[in-house]
Amino acid sequence: MTQALLEVSNLVKHFAVGGWRGGKAATVRAVDGVSFQITRGETLGLVGESGCGKTTVGRCILQLERPTGGRIVFDGADLTGLAQHDLRAVRRKMQVIFQDPYSSLNPRMTIGEILSEPLKVHRLVPGRAEREARVRELLLQVGLLAQHARRYPHQLSGGQRQRVGIARALAMEPSLIVCDEPVSALDVSIQAQIINLLEDLQARLGLTYLFIAHDLSVVRHISDRVAVMYLGRIMELADRRALYEEPLHPYTRALLSAVPIPDPSLEAGRERVVLRGEVPSPLNPPAGCVFHPRCPLAEARCAASVPGLREIKPGHWAACHLVDPIA
């Protein structure tokens, strides 16, 4: 196996909430024992419903959030044990692209200033003229024009602003980019432009992506492997083809069957698993398998013990008591 660029082991992140107005303090178990690796040049998709902990996983990796437990090893360095000074250099190699490009760009700076500032602060490009040349190069790389440098964020469309967000991440010459719902806020016809751009850049620059999204069709398109999260845990992890064509976990199956396909003749004949109830609160997750209250197949043991994430077939992992290993 090729060497992993990122290795996340048993990551836990709990948030303390409440404890005010006479209420008693409680713990949100946002991420509860998540492990995965990402190989250099690979895209790992991370999917799951709102609140299942995807963004928190990303933020812990980027060191924007201090994990409650677990280990994050990036490019051979254990981030949990690094001193502040060393952390800074490593962190530059990990960049992020957000869902909402508008709120992540300073409205009072021109696009040129937004892109050249980090080059200056991190002393990546010393001279002013060189910086301007680099900004121009970055703009062209993401499909914008050199004259866009003089515009302000509000003078760009949503898709153009997302391109600026991507250029800003590229400015730091990262090896890993955490893409947190990078196309969810964009129009359908613009989404495809941005996805193609991300793929081109990956091929050209050898980038590694953690691609967080709730759109299962988009994740299937862009990912090499996919992890499915539910209430802070990974339910299933497999290469793209296996996950979509031979899903093992009942939750993955339900998720896939809930995605409508834009073809009425196919839709008419499709089997549907409509899940009962709602996603439980991470403040008070169910005992046993966190999915069991909504699972159409749940048995007594599912409420009694937590199923571990087991390798059912080579490279295909699932956390479900009912899935038998295939010899």
Add this chain to the structure above:
Amino acid sequence: MANMAKLLEVRGLRTSFATAAGLVRAVDGVSWDVHPGETVALVGESGCGKSVSALSVMRLIDPPAGRIEDGAILYKGQDLLSLSEQEMRQVRGREIGMVFQEPMTSLNPVVTIGRQLTEGLELHVKMDSAAARTRAIELLGMVGIPDGERRLSQYPHQFSGGMRQRMMIAMALACRPSLILADEPTTALDVTIQAQILELLRDLSRRFGVAMLIITHNLGVVARYADRVNVMYAGRIIERAAAAALYARPRHPYTLGLLRSVPRLDQPTRERLLPIEGQPPDLTRLPPGCAFAPRCAFRVARCDAEAPSLNEVDGAEHLAACWESSRLAGGARA
């Protein structure tokens, strides 16, 4: 279907907003209709005029900036634009129900769930408070909120997003309307909850024969739930057809582009997606010809000079607004 009486008929509707940047022609002369009991979809990208279309039907366009400039909105044969505000409130309360994208903006945060449901029943169908209460519990059960008795005293913030959306549906259904306008009813929800809500809407509309206008940008949702589809672009309808025909044989380059640009779970993965290049137009500066021309792969000289109107391309039920639509007649190539 053509000879069936129409429940709602929108004719030549034109709604605009005066803004600092100029006049926004949000809805620019559109006509569409809904027959009793059927589900019609309005699809298109952000800002193309879907919500403004629905809000115009409900006469909820805010003056003085917003104005319905022209057209007729015939509901059961009567023009809603000629009604007094008083009469219009009756229509909103009991004839046409509306479900909005973000339920929190249309639910009153300081009024209990129970009161929000019973108010309309007492006002519009003159129920006494005991009868209204019983009906409210029944409605909550109908939309899949169990334990209605206890729920009545709760407030919207104590409900999850999915439950609030169910609550909106219960409110829209309360007075047994003939038509529901559902504006992105599930866009803010998770896929599994989305599926629950859409199945619910469809069940209820079948059970009670309620017609529905579904507004969405999700082509998959349309395929699953709509009988007929109107595709909008820049304030106009550019294609209309039965859902099956629209997906199998799109006749407008924009519809074709939309269908091709989304990755699909049922198809083999591709190396690259096929996006529609360029940006949606600025509604204050629409070109004189076809608004889609600058992004269109089928563009010819005429497209820049003259805007095409919505014409029959394949029988009376399939219309497209494109000079070159005959070039798309071979069917969609994926």
